[in-house]
Amino acid sequence: MLAETLMPDLRFLLLPLPGFAMLPFGGFLDKLRFTGDEEDYSRQRYCTWSVLGVEAGEVESSSGAAVRVDLTPEQIRLIDYDYLVVFGGRSASATEALAPRYGELLQEAATQRVKLVSIDNACFLLAACGLLEGHKVVVHWRHESEFRASYPRIPVVSEQLYCIDGSRISCAGGLAAIDLAVELLARACGRTRAMKGLADMLVDESRSSQHQVRSREDVAAAGRHVGRAIALMRHWMASGKTMEDMAERVGISRRQLDRLFQAAYGMTASDYWSDMRLRHVEWRLLNSSHSLALIADEVGMADPGYLAKVFRKRFGVTPAALRKAARPAQGGR
Missing domain, CATH: 1.10.10.60 (Homeodomain-like)
Incomplete structure (x- = not known):
């Protein structure tokens, strides 16, 4: 019974944007699931997570599969969470256009000192909301030139899977979301717990932020x-x-x-x-x-x-x- 009352080491809000990519979302979430419990029971003990949406219902991914929203902004206190992880998708311009709809939520999270994590093209939304000023960012290689042209004052870190720059964290997307999840969990839960479940996910090892993708x-x-x-x-x-x-x-x-x-x-x-x-x-x-x-x-x-x-x-x-x-x-x- 003691384990049931443990305070979690980390608390995540996962915010999939319309048209988000399912691969990084699923990889990041499953890594939290394996670390969250002693066994493979999906209980939220050592870390917790909820899917956040600006409104109730479902959010459709780029593949057409939908994810159910657990909580809306009216149902939470942002100060109770450590990370707000925003998952973008294929179109950077469509992601930028979401700023009027999501800007207030993201600004309030930053005010409450919640660390903002952008996955894939979500960095375009954070930049459009003015939330990357003074921070470095990693951008998916296919969109790097586009980001540099749109936001020339924001430094882009090339040839990295992810970048942790204080309260702003960015990830290029894809399977790199798993590597970022491992790193964030390791800093709070220890390396052993952070690595838990990788074998079940058929992932050989956690890659560093500097890893060079061999398929490129x-x-x-x-x-x-x-x-x-x-x-x-x-x-x-x-x-x-x-x-x-x-x-x-x-x-x-x-x-x-x-x-x-x-x-x-x-x-x-x-x-x-x-x-x-x-x-x-x-x-x-x-x-x-x-x-x-x-x-x-x-x-x-x-x-x-x-x-x-x-x-x-x-x-x-x-x-x-x-x-x-x-x-x-x-x-x-």
Whole structure:
């Protein structure tokens, strides 16, 4: 009976946003579940959690599966919780647009000294609400250029799974949410309890925030120098950096860098970087409502007209036509 009266080490509010990604939500929640009890009974002893929503009912994920809301803001005292974990989804612009609806709740949580955790694109919502000023943030690699262009005064930490910066914590999403959960639990419950259940989840080990994802092309494909160069290309996508700058940072000559890219991809490093920018533009056109001018800024092209010209040459269609053709297929997603 004594265990029933234990005060939990940590208390979490989980806030899934409309269209949230189910993978990080499920991974984070299941890690709490395994740590919360001595066995696999899902009891909330050593940590507690509730699903929060701005209104009662359900929140639908990007996959169409829905999660039931346990509590609404009127039913809680934010001061009773340690973390408010906000789960974003695929569309950064749609997440930003939620600021008027969620801003008051997030601002009040910050006032009550609740630590705010952004998962995946939820960092766009916190930034739109002015809650990341003076803090560093980790952004999913696919949205890093978009975030830098939208919030140039907020430092972005590249090549990390998550970042703990005082009362603001950010995570790139996906399975990295499990790694972040382990780290937060370890700080309050100890490493042994934090690691509990990973084997049941078929997770080999907890990864550090600095872990490099091996499935990324810049890590797996063509060796250390090329991998480092591609990482810099993503980081410098909107910058005025040159290929000479790139080669110097990587630590080899420009000619050697081109030889390595030719061997791996059949094109020079410069051509690879140009194609990366155009593929980023394609993805943004299909997954946001932002103007071509704004997207051009993200890839360091000052002239949207020139971007449209090279885009058509690369993909055989204009940016406007691509976006128009994709809209019926996207539906609510």
